[in-house]
């Protein structure tokens with residue numbers, strides 16, 4: 001495995017606040033890595049350091065084989081960033097934005113025109129190509145923003161909360177595009193607050209909390225950490241009446257079902273039982289609760305001992 | 308054989324295309340950003356209209372409304388034109404602060420800073436566009452002035468000298484406005500701070516000779532950049548004595564450029580990437 005992004009002991013503080021506190025991570029070339037964390041966890045700060053916008057206070061970070069502080073221009077030649085805030089020129093049209101990026105990426109006039117045409121088509125922006133970007137909807141703006149990052153497809157792509165604030169349709173469209181980019185072999189580093197997004201797109205997921213990673217693995221591994229399947233008691237309208245995590249053994253399942261027997265609602269007409277895999281939400285809540293030293297519960301203890 | 312192409316849109320990236328960005332030629336980024344800023348100027352309809360209306364209104368105001376009181380012989384237009392040129396240029400250059408602040412507060416600057424290019428070229432683009440824009444505005448001022456009776460006595464060398472002086476002043480004040488745009492927290496604040504600079508011409512020899520000002524104002528007028536710049540332009544266009552105004556004007560403009568470039572570079576390093 002070749003490593004596209006490698007971070008050791010990264011630290012960054014703003015004033016007295018330590019935003020990153022010894023962050024370690026590694027992302028394999030050609031994989032999709034999701035950095036998950038609540039608002040203010042330091043996701044954007046991490047991306048800013050990896051994309052050479054902000055210097056770390058301590059630790060090292062290598063992207064595409066180059067050190068972000070020692071060789072920033074070598075890193076910049078190999079990355080694209082679609083930030084949290086749309087990086088588009090509002091006055092220019094969509095096509096003009098793409099042409100400008102093409103020229104700035106070293107294409108000649110003809111190459112820039114051809115690439116702009118391709119991307120406008122692919123991102124469904126042909127009809128809006130000549131309109132100033134300030135007239136675009138949020139979804140169109142995001143699509144253009146991502147298209148701008150692909151004018152010259154770089155080996156590593158950073159996406160900071162790519163679908164925050166988008167409606168469901170635009171979100172699904174963007175997911176499809178990101179999956180295609182990953183399929184072409186690019187390394188994608190994305191941050192998100194949505195577990196579903198990480199689950200859908202990422203090969204590996206890391207949870208950032210308190211300035212370091214508190215969990216890391218595939219979606220399946222993270223879900224396995226919380227134990228086995230979850231037994232749910234649901235009412236006539238499929239509403240969840242009770243949720244019981246199990247440890248994945250036959251004994252555990254039987255114990256959970258026995259427990260449900262004692263639940264008054266289980267005898268009600270229409271009540272039924274569902275066994276499901278734990279969701280990332282279960283994992284996320286358990287992990288971040290542990291990080292903040294909240295109430296101890298068996299699930300987080302389990303994670304702590306396995307982690 | 309017919310090639311059947313897949314229905315639906317093409318993939319945004321093909322695997323054989325992944326590669327580093329090619330190196331840019333010298334000054335390519337500068338050329339792209341100059342073009343971008345000029346396009347911005349052309350599309351800013353309000354500013355463009357103002358650039359034409361302001362000279363016309365100021366010229367009419369100073370020659371027909373105040374002119375009679377200041378110089379009943381009607382020669383005031385010849386005196387006041389250099390002042391109006393600087394007033395309009397200052398006004399036109401002030402939008403640079405707004406454009407720069409807008410770039411810095413939007414995500415667009417981060418995209419440029421994560422590419423292997425000299426991101427400061429964005430500022431160069433704004434500065435060059437401002438100089439071009441304001442030289443055109445100056446042409447409008449002079450055109451209107453000639454229509455209302457401005458009769459410069461300059462020969463070709465005098466005109467070249469005057470245009471050189473005006474261009475240097477525009478460059479200096481534009482750099483200063485660009486730095487103010489970097490220092491300001493928001494585009495709105497940028498327009499606010501810049502406003503102060505626009506008053507400088509009123510406290511100079513632009514509209515009345517320095518000797519007629521109250522004594523404390525005379526001191527300000529004689530020791531600020533606009534007065535020697537005005538006297539230099541006046542000397543080139545109307546043949547009034549230059550004395551040492553030319554050197555003072557040159558020194559002031561170069562000092563302002565040096566200061567603004569240093570301050571701007573410092574602010575740019577400090578500000579970019581943290582919003």
Ligand SMILES: Nc1ncnc2c1ncn2[C@@H]1O[C@H](COP(=O)(O)OP(=O)(O)O)[C@@H](O)[C@H]1O
Pocket residue numbers: 014015019037038039040041042043044045046581582
């Ligand atoms: N330039 C800055 N100056 C001071 N504090 C900052 C700066 N940038 C980020 N922070 C603080 O660092 C913390 C992490 O921010 P950020 O990386 O944006 O988190 P996220 O992207 O996960 O929401 C926040 O508490 C934020 O207020």
Ligand SMILES: [Mg+2]
Pocket residue numbers: 043044045084160161
């Ligand atoms: Mg963020």
